Amino acid sequence: MSYKLINIGLIYYPSVRVIAYFNVFEKLGLVPSEIILMKGEIPHIEEIRKEDKKYDYSNTFFNVDLDIKKYFKNAGTKIFTIDGTGINDVSVKHALKKCRNKYFIFSGGGTLDGDFFNMDKEFIHVHPGLLPSFRGSTCFYYSLLADYSLASTGFIMEKKIDTGKILDYSRFRLNYKIAQSENFYMDYILDPYIRAVTLKKILLTFITYGEFHPKPQLHTDKPSYYVMHPILRCITMQKINKNYNRNSARGIIEI
Numbered sequence: 001m002s003y004k005l006i007n008i009g010l011i012y013y014p015s016v017r018v019i020a021y022f023n024v025f026e027k028l029g030l031v032p033s034e035i036i037l038m039k040g041e042i043p044h045i046e047e048i049r050k051e052d053k054k055y056d057y058s059n060t061f062f063n064v065d066l067d068i069k070k071y072f073k074n075a076g077t078k079i080f081t082i083d084g085t086g087i088n089d090v091s092v093k094h095a096l097k098k099c100r101n102k103y104f105i106f107s108g109g110g111t112l113d114g115d116f117f118n119m120d121k122e123f124i125h126v127h128p129g130l131l132p133s134f135r136g137s138t139c140f141y142y143s144l145l146a147d148y149s150l151a152s153t154g155f156i157m158e159k160k161i162d163t164g165k166i167l168d169y170s171r172f173r174l175n176y177k178i179a180q181s182e183n184f185y186m187d188y189i190l191d192p193y194i195r196a197v198t199l200k201k202i203l204l205t206f207i208t209y210g211e212f213h214p215k216p217q218l219h220t221d222k223p224s225y226y227v228m229h230p231i232l233r234c235i236t237m238q239k240i241n242k243n244y245n246r247n248s249a250r251g252i253i254e255i
Contacts, residue, residue, distance in 0.1 A: 002029075003075040006207060008124075009034035009101040013087060013109035014042045016064070020192035021107055022071060023062040024200045030207070031075035032105070036095045040085050048184045055182060060251060061193045088113045096121060103212075105199070106157060114159060123157040124202065126195040130169060131155065132217045135162035136224030138233075140191060145236045148243060150174050150252070152194040154202045156214050161224065165214030168201040170194065173253045177244040178237055186237065193252060 010032040012018055025031055052064040073079065080098065084091035087109030096119060106125045116123060129139030130151035143149045150172040155164040172194060178185055205212065
């Protein structure tokens, strides 16, 4: 299969999220024209693959086994391989300055420092929550616990966390019973999957119109959320299982 280069770059941070993102690119027949390839292995990947074989994540959500490096190396993209392992490493910034693309997809690795916002670049982030209602960390847990809602929002990043102009969003209905041995489902399957759904919409907009028209977020006085405590995570997962309806479609269903 041949792939079309798209005038968007990607900062490749080794994560399951970046696997989910490249599943979207592959399905659309696209590849970023520039990739900044950060050093490191994807955490827990072998354990996730074992869990995938048991619970069939690859057929239900996204292909966990996608050989992404082979995919983009054969697609004609320009690759900037760096030794940096942290998103704010100077090597990442130097590589960005050599790149031509205006837009870069952020695939994780921490919070961008102020230097990134002094460049002639714009960074696309997909957040696992509906903005501006759920800002901060582990927001999909908080929204599920609060009102059993699930969403993701794509936006242009600004210095202040989760406040940038919105590109697109997705809402979901979750109907899934989590088995006791599904240790990676929430953080390594559900989280990247809901982000990838919104990324697909963003990419489709770009290839259709060649530009973005982001909209400012509505004002809110709601505080940002912090990493959820393990006990609250457990309560959230219990709520998910309690809400499971075996007579309805199983999975993460966009609404």
